[in-house]
Amino acid sequence: MSAGFVDFHRIDWSTAWFSPFAERGKRWQRVALEHPDDYLGELRRDARASAQTTGRGAPLTFIAQAELPAGTAYEAHIAATGGVPTRENLHDFFNALVWFSYPRVKAVLNARQARAIARDGIGGARGAERDALTLFDENAVVFVACDPALSRALVEFDWRRLFVTERAAWGRRCLVRPFGHALLEKLINPYKACTGHAWIVEAPPEFFDWSATRQTTWLDETVAATLAAAPLTSRLFAPLPVLGIPGWWPANRDSAFYDDERVFRRGRRVGAAELRTPLR
Structure with a gap:
C-alpha cells in the first residue's frame, strides 16, 4: 500500500469539517485502503457519472501525477484536458472531494487560473489574482x-x-x-x-x-x-x-x-465602506 494511503485511516468523518464530504469520502477511503490499485478508477467512474467539466469545458477526470507532462502548469493542464493530476495522499484526496461538492466553483477557479497563466506565464511571482485564487x-x-x-x-x-x-x-x-x-x-x-x-x-x-x-x-x-x-x-x-x-x-x-489573543487576535475596526461582502 502507498505510504500516503496509510494516512487515510486518520480521517474522522464525524467532525464538522469532514462530515459534509463523508458520503462519497467514506467510499473512496475504503477503496484506497482495501483496493489501492483501483483508487483512481473509482474517482474516474464518479467523474464520468457526474458529467462535470473543468475550466474550459473539458470533461472532468483524474490522472496519476506522473501523467502531467514535464513543464506543463497544473491548472493549465486541467483546463485544457479535464485531467486532474492526483497523488496518493490526503491533499489530493480532499481536492477531488471538493471537485464533486462544489463543481462550479472549482471550474471557475480553474478557468481563471488558466487564463492568468496564459496571460502572464508561470515564471516569477504569481501576482495578486493568482495568489487570491490559490x-x-x-x-x-x-x-x-x-x-x-x-x-x-x-x-x-x-x-x-x-x-x-x-x-x-x-x-x-x-x-x-x-x-x-x-x-x-x-x-x-x-x-x-x-x-x-x-x-x-x-x-x-x-x-x-x-x-x-x-x-x-x-x-x-x-x-x-x-x-x-x-x-x-x-x-x-x-x-x-x-x-x-x-x-x-x-x-x-x-x-x-x-x-487566547495569540489565536483570537485583536483587529482594527473598519468603516462601512470597507466592509466587503462579495455577494449581495
Missing part, C-alpha cells in the same frame, strides 16, 4: 450569514460577539462550510491556531431552513457566479480561526477559550 482553492471557508452584523463581527475580529454573545446565531443566522483542500488536510491534526480564509456570502434568511444539499447547490451556483466576475485580491478574505466555530471543537464551549 488562497481560495487551498484554504477558504465559506462564511454564510443573513445578518450583516455577524459579517461585520468577523471582519472586525470581534470574536466575543461572533462566538460568545451571538453563539445562538450559529446554524440560524450564520454558518461556515469548509472548502480549501489544504485546510482540510491540516484538520487531520486539529490545532487551536488553525485558520481558514473566510469568503463572506450574504444569504436570505430562508437559507438556514433548507436541506444541506440545497444549501450546497445554492452556494456552488452563487459563489461561482461571483468569482467569475469579481476582481480578486487577498483583502476580500477574513481570517477565521476555525476551531472557534461553535460546534467544531468541544473546548470552545467555555468562553475562556477565546481569551
